[in-house]
Amino acid sequence: MKRRRMLNGLKAAQDLGDYADVPVLPANVDPQAHLSRNTVAQPFWLICGKDNVLAQLSGTAVVHLKETSVLRFSMEIGDHVYIPAGTPHRIVPTEEGVQLRYKARVPGLEGVAWYCPGCDRELHRVEWDTADTISQQAYYDACAEFNEKDTLRHCEGCGTTHDPVDLTPFSAWTDIAHSLEAEPTTT
Template sequence: MTRRRMLHAFKAAAEIGNYQDEAVLPADTDPQIYLSRNWLPQPFHLICEKDTVLSQLSGSAHVHLRDSSVNRFRMDVGDHVYVPAGTPHQIVPVEEGVTIRYQPLAAGRQGAAWYCPECGAELHRYEWQHDNDGSAVALYAEAVARFSADLDARTCGKCSAVHPEISLEPYGWTTEPA
């Protein structure tokens, strides 16, 4: 995968979309930095095996945390949020903004988790091995498509509520090979 240069973060961000998480540093740099321009709520809670840090370059967003003593942070320009390893977190933009994610070069496993809209119980999660050279969007799109297609995964075992299907279209994501 061709890497973007971080020298012009806002110029690079103008060319990417929601939760694209584009690597912007040389491949052997640790920690690695991933760039996204977001205007829609993240359609899942991301779980990272290792600690991660989010930083808001423009705009503002809320970071919703699960399984944590803190439920939500608001990020404005210049703010950083430390997300401990294994903590499910979801970025919900207040206004369009550019976010960077710092992750270790050997980031380990990642996953996407969904929660019941009625009772908050975890419904389902998909996991994968993080690849610094692979497309985050392809993995995210595949996880969302699998979740949306699986009625059992979307049905809460506690209260029987059904999570709605999630369309990839607003995100500009596809499960088709590029």
């Protein structure tokens, strides 16, 4: 997707997959807007090293949060949710929707985590520096690793095993990563 100063987010999102998180503004704009069209639950809990804001452009969703006084926020068209730095959060659409995530132009550290469906204990976490790694590739690699190793999905606390991640809805992640790697860099 070509970045531009103005775009119709709803129209541009028609070609995007779930949790594409594609930056849409010129690369030097801060904060940067990342566009996604989501139909399924986010397959992990996302952790951003800097504050970010989610904006619901269409549809509805519930944002689940950990380690905060608010543990869930229902989003309708026009709603914005502030996510403090370091807060694990997960988006679960209640109907197909388009979201913008506003985050720092240089987002720094990011990560994903999975929690036990039985006792909510953290099972596995992967972190990366966005200066070195494209997040969409890290999403794919982390999910693939989580799927491949049963030990990462098994809770030592209660014995419950987390289901593997169905990567079918997220097939665009590696394509997006390759297109972002090919972009000219700007400072």
